[in-house]
Amino acid sequence: MKVTGFTFIRNALKFDYPVVEAITSILPLCDDFVVAVGKSEDKTLELISNIGSEKIKIMQTQWDDSLREGGRVLAVETDKAFQKIGNDSDWAFYIQGDEVIHEDYHKTIRDEMLKWKDDDRVDGLLFKYLHFYGSYDYVGSSPRWYRHEIRVIKNNKKIYSYRDAQGFRKNNNEKLRVKAIDAWVYHYGWVKEPKAMQRKQETFPKLWHSDNWVSKNVVKSEAFDYSAIDSLSKFTKTHPKVMIPRIKRKNWNFEYDMSFNNLSLRYKLKLWIKNTFGIELGYKNYIKI
8 A cells, every 4th residue: 555645835934834743743654745835935945855754755836826716726736736646656645734643543544544445435534623723722612613624535636626725526526435534633723823823814815815805804913812712622632742842832822711602603503403413514525435
């Protein structure tokens, strides 16, 4: 079985992405790894080069910043990396620049890839998600956060990145058939030094909207205000080992009152249905089999 990892990244230092941790967290599961590095305003290319693994193959890209509809440029960059994967790979393991896999799940992931490698019914593997917010001590607990997504796919070039690169589809907008596995993705996209988070919040809407929309709707500030959140839970387990040095370097404080809950009526209803009937309502970009 051959597995190739792939990802894309631009301005990793400017926006404080844990992309090195993301890549190295799944590198032991990969035979090789394709990284599409977009032309950046910082030393992102040097950062990726300094990982120093012979498995890593860097392709330099130019983002088309005119693709503002639905974050389409993110999917385009994902597809660039995916298309560079050789035909001899069985699986493609996708990881975004703010996602990390705990080493405790390596065996499960490898076992599941081996189990379903030759089953043509299975297009990919579905992971569970933890979304950290504000600090490394809290995770989002409201239905606003997506709970599952595809991160391992068959090396089938009829598969493509969907919308803003959150997930995948194939052929003509067909959802992938997936097997849910007992492994988690740790998403750290909402845990950054507040100034870096604010830079991201002022810049990234431009991937979805016009300059006029951004100027009217995006609040400018010196630092991001993490207090505007509806519901969080305390994280009591361990972080991936590759994240420990970054966590130790954390230089800001964020505390959350666990008794506070600002869930909308819609989210409260969704939680009640889930807790009462075990049914999760919402968008699902896959078909479980």
